[in-house]
Amino acid sequence: MTDALLDSTAAAAFVAALCRGAIPVAYAALGANVAERSGVYNVGLEGSLLAGAFGAAAGTFFSGSPAVGLFAGLLAGLLVGLLQAVLTVWLRSDQLVAGIAVNLFCMGFTAFASRMVFGAQQGSHSLAGFAPLPIPGLSQIPVLGPSLFSQDALAYALVPLTAGLVYLLYRTHAGLALRTAGESPRAADSAGVPVLRLRAMAVVASSALAALGGAHLVLAQIHVFTEGMSGGRGFLALAIVILGRWRPLAVVAAALFFGLCDALQLSLQFSQPQIPFQLLLMLPYLASIAALVGLGGRARAPEAVGKPYDRESR
Secondary structure (H helix, E strand, O other): OHHHHHHHHHHHHHHHHHHHHHHHHHHHHHHHHHHHHHOOOOOOHHHHHHHHHHHHHHHHHHHOOHHHHHHHHHHHHHHHHHHHHHHHHHOOOOHHHHHHHHHHHHHHHHHHHHHHHHHHHOOOOOOOOOOOOOOOOHHHOOOHHHHHOOOOHHHHHHHHHHHHHHHHHHHOHHHHHHHHHHHOHHHHHHOOOOHHHHHHHHHHHHHHHHHHHHHHHHHHHHOOOOOOOOOOHHHHHHHHHHHOOOOHHHHHHHHHHHHHHHHHHHHHHHHOOOOOHHHHHOHHHHHHHHHHHHHHHHOOOOOOOOOOOOOOOO
């Protein structure tokens, strides 16, 4: 009886760890999906995650309200997205170089600003956050109930957000225009689609989605802000989009695969202490690279992704 209880408790903890690892990456990957569907590589997602995390932490720190913190994190993500859009869409800078520049700027700025805001309390002062919201009935299901149906509001929001994104991309004129801008921007322009404005809006929305992932790290998981806490999730999101074939549902499924690998490495750290934890930390990224090599080669990216659009060129 005791063994069965321990097994069910361990399984529930494993599923909960899977969700914690997957949710921030899923938000960032959905953001990358939106930008790349419009024809822009948003390599600055790592910076957007950090900006969202810092904005959420600072907003909560000063107001004491996680709702205000969420708004501040979202606003920070929008500002980073606006910067990325100006560089890549309007100035037509190299998208890879612009993304790296945005990441470096956000890493440096958040590190500096966090010391100014939190001072000696950085990394030690626990912030208010979103409490779990158990769904009556479903949260009582053994093993899966406490893990899947006792999540916070941001975790639940991922479900309607994904469904809404599917509907937007494949059931609306705006979604068709967005996909056409990523496949053939000149044809879209000829049909009256404002390609540059649409791409800029997609990049800003992409960054805002990634910022929600950063806000989730602070407000629902760690409750503190630490320098570089995004941990490469923004870069991983770019690979997850390829694994998901630029389809929102498949992208979320690929994010869950990352969460599974992350939960597995955490479990191995406790069960196999003789293995250096640095090696185990590499497991989710190595698994994602292996999956990308095995499956990503057959994926077809939007035809015009990564190519700046100039109406005057021929």
